[in-house]
Amino acid sequence: MGLLSSYLKLNFLGLFKFLNSMNWFIVFFSLINLSMCIYEDQIGKFDWRQTYVGRIKFAQFDTVSTAKKLIVATEENVLAALHLKTGQVVWRHVFESASTGNIQLLHVSDKIVTVSGSNPYLVRGWDSGTGVLLWEWSLTLQDNDRADFSEWWVQQGLLVHMLPAFNSHIEVTMYNLLTGHNRGATSKLPAPWVNEGCVLTPPFYSCISGNVGAQRLLSLDVTSNVVQIISKPLFDYISLDIFEGNLRPLDANSAVPGFIIDDKKIVLIKNNDFELLSVNVADASASASIIDGSNGALLLQAWTDNTLGFSLVAHNVNTGQEVSELKCSDRNLRIPEAEIAAVMCTKTAKEQHACRILVNGADDAIHLMQQGGRVLWTREEALANVVAAEFVDLPVSETEAAIESEFDQKEGSIWAAFSRRLQTQFQQLQTLLHSFQHRDRTVENSSSNNLVRDYFNLHKILVLVTDVGKIIGMDNLSGEILWRRYEPSLDAESVAVFTRRTAWHPPYDAYLTIVGKHEETGNGLVISLNPINGELVGERVLELDARLLQCAMLHRADEEKLHGLAVLYEDESIQVFPVSSERLVEDMYIYVADRETAKVQGYALKYDGKSASAQKIWSVALGGAGSAGHRIVAAAARSRLERTHSPGRALADRSVLYKYTNPNLVLFLTEGPDPVHKEVVRAVAVDVASGAVAAAAAHRRARALPLAVHADNCLAYLYRSDKHRRLEIATMELYEGKERWLPAGAAFSSFASERAPAVQRQAYILPAGATAAAPTVTERSLTDRHVLLALTTGAIVEIPWAFLDPRRPAMPTAEQREEGLLPYAPELPLPADAVLNYNRTVHRVRALYTHPAGIESTSLVLATGLDLFYTRVAPSKTFDLLKDDFDYHLITIVLVALIAASYSTKYFASRKMLKMAWK
Numbered sequence: 001m002g003l004l005s006s007y008l009k010l011n012f013l014g015l016f017k018f019l020n021s022m023n024w025f026i027v028f029f030s031l032i033n034l035s036m037c038i039y040e041d042q043i044g045k046f047d048w049r050q051t052y053v054g055r056i057k058f059a060q061f062d063t064v065s066t067a068k069k070l071i072v073a074t075e076e077n078v079l080a081a082l083h084l085k086t087g088q089v090v091w092r093h094v095f096e097s098a099s100t101g102n103i104q105l106l107h108v109s110d111k112i113v114t115v116s117g118s119n120p121y122l123v124r125g126w127d128s129g130t131g132v133l134l135w136e137w138s139l140t141l142q143d144n145d146r147a148d149f150s151e152w153w154v155q156q157g158l159l160v161h162m163l164p165a166f167n168s169h170i171e172v173t174m175y176n177l178l179t180g181h182n183r184g185a186t187s188k189l190p191a192p193w194v195n196e197g198c199v200l201t202p203p204f205y206s207c208i209s210g211n212v213g214a215q216r217l218l219s220l221d222v223t224s225n226v227v228q229i230i231s232k233p234l235f236d237y238i239s240l241d242i243f244e245g246n247l248r249p250l251d252a253n254s255a256v257p258g259f260i261i262d263d264k265k266i267v268l269i270k271n272n273d274f275e276l277l278s279v280n281v282a283d284a285s286a287s288a289s290i291i292d293g294s295n296g297a298l299l300l301q302a303w304t305d306n307t308l309g310f311s312l313v314a315h316n317v318n319t320g321q322e323v324s325e326l327k328c329s330d331r332n333l334r335i336p337e338a339e340i341a342a343v344m345c346t347k348t349a350k351e352q353h354a355c356r357i358l359v360n361g362a363d364d365a366i367h368l369m370q371q372g373g374r375v376l377w378t379r380e381e382a383l384a385n386v387v388a389a390e391f392v393d394l395p396v397s398e399t400e401a402a403i404e405s406e407f408d409q410k411e412g413s414i415w416a417a418f419s420r421r422l423q424t425q426f427q428q429l430q431t432l433l434h435s436f437q438h439r440d441r442t443v444e445n446s447s448s449n450n451l452v453r454d455y456f457n458l459h460k461i462l463v464l465v466t467d468v469g470k471i472i473g474m475d476n477l478s479g480e481i482l483w484r485r486y487e488p489s490l491d492a493e494s495v496a497v498f499t500r501r502t503a504w505h506p507p508y509d510a511y512l513t514i515v516g517k518h519e520e521t522g523n524g525l526v527i528s529l530n531p532i533n534g535e536l537v538g539e540r541v542l543e544l545d546a547r548l549l550q551c552a553m554l555h556r557a558d559e560e561k562l563h564g565l566a567v568l569y570e571d572e573s574i575q576v577f578p579v580s581s582e583r584l585v586e587d588m589y590i591y592v593a594d595r596e597t598a599k600v601q602g603y604a605l606k607y608d609g610k611s612a613s614a615q616k617i618w619s620v621a622l623g624g625a626g627s628a629g630h631r632i633v634a635a636a637a638r639s640r641l642e643r644t645h646s647p648g649r650a651l652a653d654r655s656v657l658y659k660y661t662n663p664n665l666v667l668f669l670t671e672g673p674d675p676v677h678k679e680v681v682r683a684v685a686v687d688v689a690s691g692a693v694a695a696a697a698a699h700r701r702a703r704a705l706p707l708a709v710h711a712d713n714c715l716a717y718l719y720r721s722d723k724h725r726r727l728e729i730a731t732m733e734l735y736e737g738k739e740r741w742l743p744a745g746a747a748f749s750s751f752a753s754e755r756a757p758a759v760q761r762q763a764y765i766l767p768a769g770a771t772a773a774a775p776t777v778t779e780r781s782l783t784d785r786h787v788l789l790a791l792t793t794g795a796i797v798e799i800p801w802a803f804l805d806p807r808r809p810a811m812p813t814a815e816q817r818e819e820g821l822l823p824y825a826p827e828l829p830l831p832a833d834a835v836l837n838y839n840r841t842v843h844r845v846r847a848l849y850t851h852p853a854g855i856e857s858t859s860l861v862l863a864t865g866l867d868l869f870y871t872r873v874a875p876s877k878t879f880d881l882l883k884d885d886f887d888y889h890l891i892t893i894v895l896v897a898l899i900a901a902s903y904s905t906k907y908f909a910s911r912k913m914l915k916m917a918w919k
Contacts, residue, residue, distance in 0.1 A: 328373025457854025483534030618691025630672030652815030794841030
């Protein structure tokens with residue numbers, strides 16, 4: 001026993017010496033950071049990206065390549081290929097966002113040909129399988145005034161360009177598709193009957209001309225070597241008594257050139273003559289197209305009726321008989337203003353039609369369906385133009401709601417409370433038994449069936465308002481669309497979204513209101529709905545009687561936990577929804593900012609016991625004296641969800657620099673001409689309750705970007721400096737000083753003091769272009785504050801406020817270093833590990849939305865633009881959450897081993913003491 005112990009002792013000492021000699025190597029290699037990345041299994045775990053293409057402008061089926069695809073060109077200047085079975089994006093090219101990327105033509109054959117731009121034009125050829133650019137050449141028209149009326153198409157391997165000169169002639173030019181060489185001189189065809197109501201059905205250009213009652217229908221083949229005009233009296237095709245002068249071409253690259261007169265009659269052009277179809281237009285809003293069928297050409301029509309839903313009919317062009325196998329009528333399918341975008345039909349073994357029909361709707365949704373109306377897939381392309389977004393909390397489960405309601409009921413005896421407790425425990429027991437019964441069964445994992453709040457409140461609903469007036473409810477964890485609602489009368493140009501009641505108040509449901517303008521009248525429009533299921537509630541869809549100046553949500557809630565909505569009209573009258581909340585408008589202020597004149601006005605809301613009224617109390621011209629031409633570029637206010645955790649900032653000398661935390665402060669960014677410095681950018685922080693200017697800054701020879709950030713006492717905005725030819729971000733921090741203006745714990749008041757805060761300013765160089773900005777928001781503001789910037793490169797970067805701090809000194813002293821201030825550096829670092837979306841490029845980000853989660857370390861982020869990207873960030877790391885790769889098994893084994901070792905050590909120690917006592 002003694003020999004064995006001495007042998008182990010020697011080995012242990014040798015091992016200790018070896019480790020002691022290797023410690024310098026261990027320290028050296030630990031200092032080397034080999035990589036900065038996320039784990040592979042974390043990709044897509046906390047984030048998702050959805051790619052879109054936008055509203056369909058041109059669409060054609062690719063039938064040449066082996067993998068059948070759908071080639072589309074969109075209003076968002078995007079060329080893409082969609083998978084025919086799933087609708088997923090196979091490849092995509094995003095052109096310039098301005099008119100230089102506007103797609104004028106899409107032609108699909110063995111190669112894809114596009115014409116884009118606006119004089120000059122770019123003609124490109126693409127490989128349909130991979131989307132690789134094959135050739136490119138440019139074209140510039142000399143007549144720039146009429147270039148917008150250009151028409152393009154491909155015929156016999158040549159690019160045809162047609163430019164009409166109204167009431168005069170038609171200019172036609174043909175180009176070699178590969179090289180761009182002009183095939184001869186430009187042909188000028190005399191056509192004094194050409195007007196703005198003409199339509200092109202290649203190669204025919206058709207018009208209605210003549211005096212009222214004697215109109216004629218004329219058409220000309222502009223590519224023919226011999227000029228031959230088809231001219232027929234219009235009354236041969238439609239009664240002139242009901243003629244309204246409407247002429248539109250057939251849709252979906254019709255196989256036969258033709259057009260529709262007054263949404264009633266269909267006329268085809270065959271053998272240089274007009275042919276009136278015996279089949280009339282089924283509905284005034286119907287979209288019609290001619291396709292090649294197994295037994296001749298077919299007329300396909302699609303439309304949506306308010307009562308009958310979506311309808312699809314097909315007729316034989318020669319016989320006029322209806323093709324029953326293509327007929328469809330679905331009451332549940334609602335496609336507003338259905339338009340046939342593309343059709344592809346093949347023959348089956350039984351000589352039947354197997355068709356794929358792409359239908360585009362006014363709500364920017366595209367549907368691929370087959371014969372019989374079965375929808376194969378749908379893409380919500382309206383999400384490529386999101387104008388407003390709101391995070392909405394989910395309700396608690398029924399069991400938790402029962403517990404909360406139990407404690408809310410303070411009336412009753414002890415026996416009543418005991419009875420409620422027994423009922424709650426019985427419900428919990430039933431839920432537990434039910435979960436055990438269904439534990440081994442396969443249940444579909446759908447987020448729509450589990451819309452309850454999780455423990456950390458990370459699961460929410462995203463309510464997205466799109467440019468076309470479509471409102472969509474989406475699950476933030478998976479990106480799944482839960483509900484959708486289309487409001488065609490909603491003009492979403494300047495829409496506002498208010499969560500007037502959250503789901504934290506059972507048994508009351510959540511309540512969300514969208515305020516915008518009516519599409520036709522321009523008056524206010526109020527839409528109230530339940531954000532959990534999308535059903536209308538309260539005011540429902542309410543059209544107001546006048547135009548709106550401003551709207552705001554009341555700070556105080558009524559007995560049903562509902563916050564009222566105050567609406568200010570142009571005549572400075574005010575209306576409150578619901579009417580019972582009028583008494584709650586006291587001590588509330590509202591401001592109106594005119595974007596074009598840079599003038600801001602403030603109103604105080606009063607209640608006289610009968611009705612609410614608004615009184616103008618101040619007015620400020622942000623551009624200053626002689627501010628003609630100045631306009632507001634951006635405005636930023638504090639988030640209503642933000643809290644001020646610390647009232648001050650601790651300095652190195654143990655004193656406190658108190659923050660100027662004004663909840664009524666709004667940052668306005670203006671831009672206007674200057675007689676000396678060309679253009680000047682002004683940043684003005686205004687107290688919108690009193691009208692006082694708290695801080696201001698001016699930047700000469702600069703142009704403002706519509707990006708501004710306001711959080712706590714921190715302000716940031718971006719502008720492009722023409723003097724230095726770079727993008728800069730300026731920051732300001734507002735402080736009261738080392739003495740507080742108000743006693744500790746007192747509520748802030750805009751009218752309590754007339755002193756101006758101390759302002760710290762600084763500017764930094766941003767080495768990239770930015771399109772959107774937002775600050776991180778947490779529940780209690782305990783974490784560090786970061787600023788999120790969406791760059792033109794498609795990256796979303798996270799910049800700590802410590803880098804943007806305006807108090808960064810050029811040469812920090814010991815006290816400043818102790819405080820944590822970084823030395824000033826003019827250029828901001830943008831490291832690769834600060835990119836939130838790593839290699840997932842997000843195109844054309846227009847806005848960033850942040851929202852606090854239930855866990856303090858986490859902030860939820862949504863980026864909207866051509867793509868949608870969702871993730872969550874932890875500015876101060878996840879200090880209150882275990883890591884995902886935390887080894888629970890190892891810690892359990894270690895804990896068990898320690899417990900066993902402690903008890904065994906105690907046992908052996910007692911035996912040793914007993915033996916020593918017997919000696």
